[in-house]
Amino acid sequence: MTVTVPAPTGTTPSGARRTPPPPEPEDLELLLLIRHFELTLLRLFEAGELSGTTHTCLGQEYIPVALSRLLGDDDFVLSNHRGHGHFLARHAEPYGLLAEIMGREGALCAGVGGSQHVYHRRFLSTGVQGESLPVATGVALALKGTGALACAYIGDGTWGEGAVYEALNMAQLWRVPLLVVVEHNGIAQSTPTAAQMSGRVAARAAAFDVLHHRVTSLEVGEIRTELAPLVAMVRQDSRPLVVEFATHRVGPHSKGDDTRAPEEIALAAAHDWYDRYARLFPEPFARIDRERRELVERIAAEVTARPPSAWERP
Amino acid sequence: MTRVSEHLNHALHDLMETDPDVHLLGEDVSDPYGGAFKVTRGLSTRFGDRVRSTPLSxxxxxxxxxxxxxAGRKAIVEIMFADFVALAFDQIVNFAAKSTAMYGRPVPIPLVVRCPSGGNRGYGPTHSQSPQKHFIGVPGLSLFEMTPFHNAGELFARMFALGRPCLFFEDKVLYTRRMYEGGVVDDLFRYEVAGDVARVRLDGVAEPDCAIVVHGGMVHRALDAMRLLLLEDDIACELLVPARLHPLPELPGLERARHVCVVEDGSEGGTWGAEVARVLHPRLWSSLRRPITLLSAADSVIPAAPHLEREVLVQPARIRDAIVEALS
Incomplete structure (x- = not known):
């Protein structure tokens, strides 16, 4: 079933019906921290400073930032391959995260997990699509009745995995407090959603009688207002909820592997909060943007200079 | 007399009684059905929603x-037939086992996946396998198997104490057999359990002609072969039954045996027995007189018809013949 809430009155980037209220400074700081963190990773890759792979969340930063204040300390967050923003919005520990990605001293997980496998203070990411939803259902089962919930981020591509349906079925059957956040950016690595998904996320949730809500707003404050009563319902009524964000991946899947047509990339870029805020709120934006950029530059320089991480292998 | 299924059932009752963190999940595990093999009978009635019958997932x-x-609990998961654990391979290998180590520090994942395994019951190709070998060598994953000698409650406690996921195989032919008690197998054989390994011996035989290593489900067929070997061929064997299959525990006494034979019901190729031999060869190299004999089920699907199934799975006569030949 789909939850009916008043439609957001605010912005769609193409429509821009009205100027949104400026984001709160803390939110803007977090958005820009994540943005510059991700841009720095791409830069470090190009400079040959990073190994392996990484998946940045450019354009999607507002989703975990919006959710951050709806989650409590006792909640458990499960993330995926594209999880740096999820982490930074949950824990303000960019040094530890970058050290993890770079395999340096102070790494959150000794450099073993790297970009896609972080477990730190009730935040856990792992790299196999769909695998986290049954785990999240188990965590939610353990949390049931405590008022805490399990929040799992997945993408539109994840809906190809059978584990998603097995988990949704159990989550609804057993009424567990599970918040499934779908970052529907319209593309799974290189495959457009239209070429890999028949039907809609809403209909798939409805098939299990799981509440579904679609978010089209790109404004952090607006999204919070919209979702707060729904998230409260997940806790109080102990039931799963699928929140589907219509979002856009501004950057490549990982690094330099964007095969989309220029007009598609331009369309994604047109939805980017970064350019819009720079244009609409030049004063706080330019200052905070510079501050966060410089902060991440300092973090990168400091972490790069650290010795390699040490791991005591079990 | 206690049947193995009853013994397992009592162990689960005791475990859930003494540890309120333990949850149990599986298909059809709730009362009145109590599981396909009745091992979970009574648990849902007694422990409520800590026991859940699940969808087929x-x-x-x-x-x-x-x-x-x-999230800090302990979980026992029942896979109705061990064959179906293939459907859980990703969760077990890529999540549960890996998560104990891939976050750079030990992360406890107290999870026991119970897998009723094995054939000789005419269930056919998808309900009869012994898939232990597919899980050997997965970092962070331990394999155990029920035996008619080991106390199941102690095994559950041991597996949870590891803080790492464990597969626990229960050969279906054991369910209706009795648990051995008091150190006595029968008129010929005595047994002792030391740690993970049960050792079955003939009274007064310190240096057996052959030491046979088996997993729990092979015990009775190995004993049948040992009886024939003794009475018909004058070959004295002892039997080693590790409840932990991987990593393999120290197997006692092998240096004193003239020969070593490993027998299993998994299909030929990439077997548990080959792994046992890999561990034993360096240790026994100076005392071995011939290569370790490895017996496994045929490189074949497991047929449903009893006369065909018997041909594929390891039977006592084959164990006897192989040992006679090796020692001749």
Whole structure:
């Protein structure tokens, strides 16, 4: 079933019906921290400073930032391959995260997990699509009745995995407090959603009688207002909820592997909060943007200079 | 006399009684059905929603178990037939086992996946396998198997104490057999359990002609072969039954045996027995007189018809013949 809430009155980037209220400074700081963190990773890759792979969340930063204040300390967050923003919005520990990605001293997980496998203070990411939803259902089962919930981020591509349906079925059957956040950016690595998904996320949730809500707003404050009563319902009524964000991946899947047509990339870029805020709120934006950029530059320089991480292998 | 299924059932009752963190999930495990093999009978009536009959979703059941474990509980997951654990391979290998180490520090995942395994019951190709070998050598994963000698409650406690996921195989032919008690197998053989390994011996034989290593489900067929070997061929064997299959515990006494034979019901190729031999060869190299004999089920699907199934799975006569030949 789909939850009916008043439609957001605010912005769609193409429509821009009205100027949104400026984001709160803390939110803007977090958005820009994540943005510059991700841009720095791409830069470090190009400079040959990073190994392996990484998946940045450019354009999607507002989703975990919006959710951050709806989650409590006792909640458990499960993330995926594209999880740096999820982490930074949950824990303000960019040094530890970058050290993890770079395999340096102070790494959150000794450099073993790297970009896609972080477990730190009730935040856990792992790299196999769909695998986290049954785990999240188990965590939610353990949390049931405590008022805490399990929040799992997945993408539109994840809906190809059978584990998603097995988990949704159990989550609804057993009424567990599970918040499934779908970052529907319209593309799974290189495959457009239209070429890999028949039907809609809403209909798939409805098939299990799981509440579904679609978010089209790109404004952090607006999204919070919209979702707060729904998230409260997940806790109080102990039931799963699928929140589907219509979002856009501004950057490549990982690094330099964007095969989309220029007009598609331009369309994604047109939805980017970064350019819009720079244009609409030049004063706080330019200052905070510079501050966060410089902060991440300092973090990168400091972490790069650290010795390699040490791991005591079990 | 206690049947193995009753013994397991009592062990689960005791475990859930003494440890309120333990949850149990699986298909049809709730009362009045109590599981396909009745091992979980009475648990849902007694422990309420800590016991859950689940949808037919082996992968997610294993994942939910891992999630409970991650959140500080302990989980026992029943896979109705061990064949179906293939559906949970990703959750077990890529999540539960890996998560104990891939976050750079030990992360406890107290999860036991119970897998009723093995054939000789005419269930056919998808309900009769012994898939232990597919899980050997997965970092972070331990394999155990029920035997008619080991106390199941102690094994559950041991597996949970590891803080790492364990597969626990229960050969279905054991369920209706009795648990051995008091150190006596029968008129010929005596047994002792030291740690993970049960050792079955003939009274007064210190240096057996052959030491046979088996997993729990092979015990009775190996004993039948040992009786024939003794009475018909004058060959004295002892039997070693490790309850932990991987990593392999120290197997006692092998240096004093003239020969070593490993017998299993998994299909030929990439077997548990080959892994046992790999561990034993360097240790026994100076005392071995011939290569370790490895017996496994045929490189074949397991037929349903009893006369065909018997041909594929390891039977006592084959064990006897192989040992006679090796020692001749």
């Amino acid at each position: 082996e992968g997610a059941i294993a994942g939910v178990g891992a999630g409970l474990a991650l």
